[in-house]
Amino acid sequence: PVNLRGRHLLWLKDYQPEEIRFLLDLAVSLKAKKRSGVKGNLLAGKNVALIFEKPSTRTRCAFTVACLDEGGHAEYLGKNDIQLGHKEDVRDTARVLGRMFDGIQFRGFKQSTVEELARFAGVPVWNGLTDSYHPTQALADVMTIQENFGDVKGLKLVYVGDGRNNVANSLMIISSKLGMHFVIAAPKELYPNEALLKECRSEGEKHGAVIEVFEDPREAVKGAHAVYTDVWASMGEEEKLAERIKLLRPYQVNSDLMSLADKDAIFLHCLPAVKGNEVTEEVFESAQSKVFDEAENRLHTIKAVIVATIGNL
Numbered sequence: 001p002v003n004l005r006g007r008h009l010l011w012l013k014d015y016q017p018e019e020i021r022f023l024l025d026l027a028v029s030l031k032a033k034k035r036s037g038v039k040g041n042l043l044a045g046k047n048v049a050l051i052f053e054k055p056s057t058r059t060r061c062a063f064t065v066a067c068l069d070e071g072g073h074a075e076y077l078g079k080n081d082i083q084l085g086h087k088e089d090v091r092d093t094a095r096v097l098g099r100m101f102d103g104i105q106f107r108g109f110k111q112s113t114v115e116e117l118a119r120f121a122g123v124p125v126w127n128g129l130t131d132s133y134h135p136t137q138a139l140a141d142v143m144t145i146q147e148n149f150g151d152v153k154g155l156k157l158v159y160v161g162d163g164r165n166n167v168a169n170s171l172m173i174i175s176s177k178l179g180m181h182f183v184i185a186a187p188k189e190l191y192p193n194e195a196l197l198k199e200c201r202s203e204g205e206k207h208g209a210v211i212e213v214f215e216d217p218r219e220a221v222k223g224a225h226a227v228y229t230d231v232w233a234s235m236g237e238e239e240k241l242a243e244r245i246k247l248l249r250p251y252q253v254n255s256d257l258m259s260l261a262d263k264d265a266i267f268l269h270c271l272p273a274v275k276g277n278e279v280t281e282e283v284f285e286s287a288q289s290k291v292f293d294e295a296e297n298r299l300h301t302i303k304a305v306i307v308a309t310i311g312n313l
């Protein structure tokens with residue numbers, strides 16, 4: 001039986017496929033529970049700290065509502081609210097928060113910060129997005145694909161755009177674990193990190209996953225079950241936007257590109273979206289677009305992560 005009590009969620013690389021499936025199954029049951037109006041107590045008596053160096057709508061609200069739904073408490077700690085990064089280092093912050101909270105969410109810049117928090121906090125630390133990874137997003141994305149097609153094994157997920165950002169990295173990792181056919185379509189300049197690609201391919205071999213990288217988006221999306229894109233400039237790289245617009249214009253997800261995918265293909269985006277850049281208004285608002293189911297699923301998957309790691313299961 002899977003037991004995730006006390007575990008961190010930093011990048012998903014250290015999770016076994018059955019542990020990921022356990023989280024997804026738990027998310028499905030927590031979603032049904034919420035829909036039926038049942039209030040839970042799986043987090044009764046639990047206090048959770050939410051550290052944010054970068055802004056957030058979905059992740060912040062998902063962690064907050066997840067705690068409240070199950071009788072726990074979430075405390076938002078914005079970058080100007082605490083000493084971290086000004087008067088206190090990561091290690092001391094981790095040791096102090098670990099004495100008061102049962103779990104800590106971190107969203108920010110460096111992956112090394114969330115790892116250092118995990119090393120010193122003594123309680124589970126969850127990565128709510130860094131420059132390198134966005135693991136809770138990947139869980140919600142797979143849940144959404146599963147809602148539309150059933151078991152995700154063998155399904156073709158095509159990510160189009162900035163092939164080396166946090167979202168692309170985490171999708172590659174989760175796809176490799178779950179035996180998916182994961183494809184990145186990106187210009188050469190934004191191809192995925194070689195080391196990560198190699199690691200995911202070798203992990204993927206164990207689970208029947210195929211990972212491919214294409215420069216041509218049209219070739220990449222052929223037969224896709226899910227077409228995914230993200231912003232062309234992530235938080236912290238706003239100054240690169242003009243250059244990215246030039247580079248990524250051919251990678252816009254529009255109706256023409258969607259028409260090359262499977263006839264039942266869905267469109268996904270982690271949000272927030274810049275309509276007219278990475279996706280057209282038409283695709284975003286189409287029946288194929290499942291972006292708001294995906295956003296809602298952030299709540300259920302994040303709740304599953306908190307409950308599984310610190311909850312009264």
Ligand code: CP
Nearest residue numbers: 056057058059270271
């Ligand atoms: N998708 C996502 O992480 O959204 P927020 O930045 O609003 O949390």
Ligand code: NVA
Nearest residue numbers: 165230234235270271
């Ligand atoms: N890649 C985006 C994801 C936002 C949820 C960013 O880091 O800004």
